[in-house]
Amino acid sequence: MTHPRPADTGPVLRATDVDVVREGTHLLRSVSIDVHPGQHWALLGANGAGKSTLLNLLGAHGHPTRGSVEVLGHRLGAVDMRALRSLVGHINPRHPLRSPLTVRQVVLTGLTNTTEPVPRWQPTDDETTRAERLISVLGIAERDQARWDTLSQGERGRVLIARALMPQPRLLLLDEPATGLDLAAREQLLTSLDQLRHDHPDLATVLVTHHLEELPTGTTHALLLREGTTLARGPVDQVLTSDHVSKCFNHPVHLARDHGRWHVRART
Numbered sequence: 001m002t003h004p005r006p007a008d009t010g011p012v013l014r015a016t017d018v019d020v021v022r023e024g025t026h027l028l029r030s031v032s033i034d035v036h037p038g039q040h041w042a043l044l045g046a047n048g049a050g051k052s053t054l055l056n057l058l059g060a061h062g063h064p065t066r067g068s069v070e071v072l073g074h075r076l077g078a079v080d081m082r083a084l085r086s087l088v089g090h091i092n093p094r095h096p097l098r099s100p101l102t103v104r105q106v107v108l109t110g111l112t113n114t115t116e117p118v119p120r121w122q123p124t125d126d127e128t129t130r131a132e133r134l135i136s137v138l139g140i141a142e143r144d145q146a147r148w149d150t151l152s153q154g155e156r157g158r159v160l161i162a163r164a165l166m167p168q169p170r171l172l173l174l175d176e177p178a179t180g181l182d183l184a185a186r187e188q189l190l191t192s193l194d195q196l197r198h199d200h201p202d203l204a205t206v207l208v209t210h211h212l213e214e215l216p217t218g219t220t221h222a223l224l225l226r227e228g229t230t231l232a233r234g235p236v237d238q239v240l241t242s243d244h245v246s247k248c249f250n251h252p253v254h255l256a257r258d259h260g261r262w263h264v265r266a267r268t
């Protein structure tokens with residue numbers, strides 16, 4: 001086993017002909033994806049299509065049954081998975097924090113990769129400035145000193161994105177980040193994601209959702225999964241068509257894009 005260091009060139013993610021079989025069932029079948037710096041992928045599919053299964057592989061949380069997965073240039077199976085995971089910004093929506101930390105303290109725990117602050121550890125001035133900048137980009141600057149247990153679900157989601165970005169990962173994985181948010185919170189989150197992508201042009205992201213309305217305007221590519229197989233994959237305007245989305249969700253829909261955002265309605 002080697003200790004991984006992020007490779008500087010090539011795709012940040014490469015999955016090639018991946019199968020995942022659990023208890024005799026194919027959860028993924030021959031799925032491939034290459035994600036390069038600066039690309040922002042949407043992973044779409046109906047309930048049970050295999051999105052979370054694929055995202056877990058891409059975040060080095062599991063191994064494929066067949067095929068290969070390379071994360072930041074390191075092939076799963078040949079590196080220390082825990083160390084590799086620490087290089088990927090992966091957000092756990094059920095962040096298991098118990099103590100009443102402030103927004104800023106939670107964001108800073110992204111540097112120590114711990115839930116609670118490490119005793120006697122102090123951030124440098126640069127690290128504190130970066131935390132402040134991320135808190136501002138994520139639109140939660142007024143809540144900087146608010147305690148975690150007083151935050152709304154939408155605010156917590158944005159704190160966790162800022163936390164995941166503290167170690168300056170080259171890859172950010174987002175699993176349904178807008179689930180449960182009200183209209184304003186969802187729109188603030190999407191604006192923040194677009195701002196983030198603008199500020200960090202080399203950052204790559206993969207975002208899972210079933211709702212096309214929840215895609216940020218900066219989405220560049222999409223992979224549509226249906227029953228564990230790839231229905232379409234590539235640049236977003238080629239993949240997100242009414243025909244593909246109707247097949248993906250097994251329901252006739254009309255898809256439109258307006259001011260960079262997508263809207264879906266049932267076809268009559």
Ligand SMILES: Nc1ncnc2c1ncn2[C@@H]1O[C@H](COP(=O)(O)OP(=O)(O)OP(=O)(O)O)[C@@H](O)[C@H]1O
Nearest residue numbers: 022023027045046047048049050051052053054210
């Ligand atoms: N360990 C397992 N053993 C057997 N089947 C599993 C296992 N884990 C997941 N599944 C099944 O695999 C399928 C894909 O699950 P997955 O969570 O990846 O789908 P998803 O696209 O993320 O779905 P959702 O949109 O509902 O979150 C589902 O039918 C699920 O029930």
